[in-house]
Amino acid sequence: xxxxQTSPNPAVDSPKTTAGRRRGFSALSGGTARNLGLVAALLLxxxxxxxxxxxxxxxxxxxxxxxxxxxxxxxxxxxxxxxxTTGGIDLSVGSVLGLTTVWATTLATxxxxxxxxxIVMVTCALLVGLAAGLVNGVIIAYGNVVAFIATLAMLVAAxxxxxxxxxxxxxxxxxxxxxxxxxxxxxxxPKIVWIFVFVxxxxxxxxxxxTFGRRTVAVGGNPEAARLAGIKVKRHLMYxxxxxxxxxxxxxxxxxxxxxxxxSTNGLLYELDVIAAVVVGGTLLAGGRxxxxxxxxxxxxxxxxxxxxxxxxxxxxxxxxxxxxIIVGAVLLQQRISAPRST
Amino acid sequence: MVTEDPxxxxxxxxxxxxxxxGARALDGVDxxxxxxxVHCLLGQxxxxxxxxxxVLAGAHQPTEGTILMDxxxxxxxxxxxxxxxxVATMYQELDVVxxxxxxxxxxxxHELANVGVTQRREVANRTRQxxxxxxxxxxxxxxxxxxxxxxxxxxxxxxxxxxxxxxxIVMDEPSAVLDSGEVDxxxxxxxxxxxxxxxxxxxxxxLEEIRRIGDRITVIKDGRTVGRNLxxxxxSTDELIRLMTGKDVEYSFPExxxxxxxxxxxLQVEDLSLAGVFSDVSLTVRAGEIVGLAGLVGSGRxxxxxxxxxxxxxxxxxxxxxxxxxxxxxxxxxVGAGIGxxxxxxxxxxxxxxEPVYRNITLSSFARTARGxxxxxxxxxxxxxxxxxxxxLRPADVERSIRTLSGGNQQKAMLARWLVHGCEVLLxxxxxxxxxxxxRSEIYALVxxxxxxxxxxxxxxxxxxxxxxxxxxVLVISEGQVVHSGPAESIDEHQVLDMVMEGSAA
Numbered sequence: 001x002x003x004x005q006t007s008p009n010p011a012v013d014s015p016k017t018t019a020g021r022r023r024g025f026s027a028l029s030g031g032t033a034r035n036l037g038l039v040a041a042l043l044l045x046x047x048x049x050x051x052x053x054x055x056x057x058x059x060x061x062x063x064x065x066x067x068x069x070x071x072x073x074x075x076x077x078x079x080x081x082x083x084x085t086t087g088g089i090d091l092s093v094g095s096v097l098g099l100t101t102v103w104a105t106t107l108a109t110x111x112x113x114x115x116x117x118x119i120v121m122v123t124c125a126l127l128v129g130l131a132a133g134l135v136n137g138v139i140i141a142y143g144n145v146v147a148f149i150a151t152l153a154m155l156v157a158a159x160x161x162x163x164x165x166x167x168x169x170x171x172x173x174x175x176x177x178x179x180x181x182x183x184x185x186x187x188x189x190p191k192i193v194w195i196f197v198f199v200x201x202x203x204x205x206x207x208x209x210x211t212f213g214r215r216t217v218a219v220g221g222n223p224e225a226a227r228l229a230g231i232k233v234k235r236h237l238m239y240x241x242x243x244x245x246x247x248x249x250x251x252x253x254x255x256x257x258x259x260x261x262x263x264s265t266n267g268l269l270y271e272l273d274v275i276a277a278v279v280v281g282g283t284l285l286a287g288g289r290x291x292x293x294x295x296x297x298x299x300x301x302x303x304x305x306x307x308x309x310x311x312x313x314x315x316x317x318x319x320x321x322x323x324x325x326i327i328v329g330a331v332l333l334q335q336r337i338s339a340p341r342s343t
Numbered sequence: 344m345v346t347e348d349p350x351x352x353x354x355x356x357x358x359x360x361x362x363x364x365g366a367r368a369l370d371g372v373d374x375x376x377x378x379x380x381v382h383c384l385l386g387q388x389x390x391x392x393x394x395x396x397x398v399l400a401g402a403h404q405p406t407e408g409t410i411l412m413d414x415x416x417x418x419x420x421x422x423x424x425x426x427x428x429x430v431a432t433m434y435q436e437l438d439v440v441x442x443x444x445x446x447x448x449x450x451x452x453h454e455l456a457n458v459g460v461t462q463r464r465e466v467a468n469r470t471r472q473x474x475x476x477x478x479x480x481x482x483x484x485x486x487x488x489x490x491x492x493x494x495x496x497x498x499x500x501x502x503x504x505x506x507x508x509x510x511x512i513v514m515d516e517p518s519a520v521l522d523s524g525e526v527d528x529x530x531x532x533x534x535x536x537x538x539x540x541x542x543x544x545x546x547x548x549x550l551e552e553i554r555r556i557g558d559r560i561t562v563i564k565d566g567r568t569v570g571r572n573l574x575x576x577x578x579s580t581d582e583l584i585r586l587m588t589g590k591d592v593e594y595s596f597p598e599x600x601x602x603x604x605x606x607x608x609x610l611q612v613e614d615l616s617l618a619g620v621f622s623d624v625s626l627t628v629r630a631g632e633i634v635g636l637a638g639l640v641g642s643g644r645x646x647x648x649x650x651x652x653x654x655x656x657x658x659x660x661x662x663x664x665x666x667x668x669x670x671x672x673x674x675x676x677x678v679g680a681g682i683g684x685x686x687x688x689x690x691x692x693x694x695x696x697x698e699p700v701y702r703n704i705t706l707s708s709f710a711r712t713a714r715g716x717x718x719x720x721x722x723x724x725x726x727x728x729x730x731x732x733x734x735x736l737r738p739a740d741v742e743r744s745i746r747t748l749s750g751g752n753q754q755k756a757m758l759a760r761w762l763v764h765g766c767e768v769l770l771x772x773x774x775x776x777x778x779x780x781x782x783r784s785e786i787y788a789l790v791x792x793x794x795x796x797x798x799x800x801x802x803x804x805x806x807x808x809x810x811x812x813x814x815x816x817v818l819v820i821s822e823g824q825v826v827h828s829g830p831a832e833s834i835d836e837h838q839v840l841d842m843v844m845e846g847s848a849a
Contacts, residue, residue, distance in 0.1 A: 211713045218706060221695035228654060228686055228693065229706040229760070230678030288697050 070303035071196035078203035079247030087287025088147035092154035097267030100252030105262030126249035133245015137238030162264035182257035220287030359408035370566035431504030441489030494525035522640035596812035597791035609799035615660035621823030635814030683761030701727035701741035730759035751782030
């Protein structure tokens, strides 16, 4: 072996690297083809919006409305992309979101925030989200409980805890430093949209450029192989659910900035929108393949859809039907596109 | 030779061509099958065997060529059509449903039913008849298939073929999941089927099996038939290997240079036990030494490797690497200390199939090449490419999906993983399972080269000649006990078999 190693053959080597590049390109174009399909669907939706809503749809202010609408779901969808890439699911994101907004706006927290500033509320939301995620992770990874069940339990329990803490009342954000920091615009764009952009970029780097992302894909692709290669699978799963919880905490802060109130009903059924966006975006429910870019497009598709419906004063029930159709349609389309690769 | 009229051909495949976008998988394959014969299909991985049987099973449509049954041209547009023509296929990954009973599995897809209500008693009776016909009356129709061994599942799969009135049964490496006793059983069943006039198309890498039960052989290479209707008895092994590989290759083991007595002890296992599986296993492996573990399936050999590796938590005993005791039951500790494992089930335990080759090669080392958590993919590809070139991985393109590689090349990628990571002790569980004959010698040579470079190697294999040929020292395992330990040269296959049989009888 050593003799072959010391005499690499450049003549053989060079065509191989070009072949590698070509294949790299075609693999890229496979992923891009998937994303292009999604972009096409998004553009189609925008076209419908423009035709039916005209200026009311195609304005900068409406774009900002759509983006703010997408932000909260979008941030959670980034975390969910990691969870689903490992082959898991996190059903608790909606209720934990509610819990974080409630906990961050209790009288005690807000009193502290008066003294020490907005950081108290943010820290509180992030810690509550992270803790809930880690609890999920520990139960799933070390308790060997199926993710669906563990996070379903958290869904129920977190909502209950939020109701208990808030006593079913809406808690208004009083802290002026919080309002000043997170509400309103920066460079003409709502601050929560900036947070969304930041989380997306960070999530993309984390998934594609770091050891954390590589482990996530490996654990989702073949947990046993990952374990036997020396990867600490259980610990990693715990981190991934913790990460999902952390994104929920961030979304909780954004929710407070958008609505100005903590409530135990915040985030009701959001888990469905989050999961739908991730799956429509092209992340495999079975695990082993995840795409942040796809997730973002998926989130934008749903946000645009509801915007188009609102602009046209259409029944929200019809919107639900359209959402269902989009989920099925997008998944069917993706299977067509990725079919030649899988055979 | 006595001239006697050969029986009319049952199945003929003529000039079968199958093209995929960018590849010509089959380039003119001919296959003639007589009723009541075991027709062996030989070829290296990638030669086109799987594609050919998928054409026959109706899973692929041939681009050109004709298929004749009893001299009449037939079309097989989908899998059900194949069954209707009397062709049943037993794939390597047995397509039985673990949660259903034996009878339910056999009649899956053609349930005997009256207005949608299954005829349970009738189904059970017919199942019993089928099981008797196959010589396994002990398998109850009501048993859940998940509780059967791999051999039992095969019998169910064969019964299903018979229930469809199959006249040709294709068996894709049926012995790969069986130990030698079960293989004997399988052969008995095959002989009974053949006696009933059913033709078997038998695919296997194991030439010794083909010698035992085959009648005629068709060899394919690069999508073409290169050896047609060869008589098993009169065709030499060398000739078969020459046809399969296109060159004269010795199916041979590398020479043993001998381990110097003062070579450092790398791996030292003392009184290792795993409750209910094996007990008090001790072994030492020196630098440059290959130690083989021989034993039947279920003797505990694989579990010993996995316990040494930390993938199972030992209930007693110690594992030391270079004198340092390893933490019990921790794979990361073992990997960190320099132990590598190429597991038995490459696809389900070793590889992330949808990921490219280089990421599979660097699966144990990407965190080390990374800087502060940031991956260095360029360094990974470079390291993977170096090993791919050194191990002659084909194709050498490390950005391909590893799924597209043949078994032998996937195994090389597993070895490359530990070469990139760098390890002092390499544990190989069934290193040549699913690897074709040509590539086997290559794997053997590779393992020996690793040992020569100072690695301590432990090899587990169901094929006793492989253990005896490759290893310096052999431990014979029976019923979770080491029953013999000594130099590989001073023991032969029969003695090993005697020991393992004796152990299992006791």
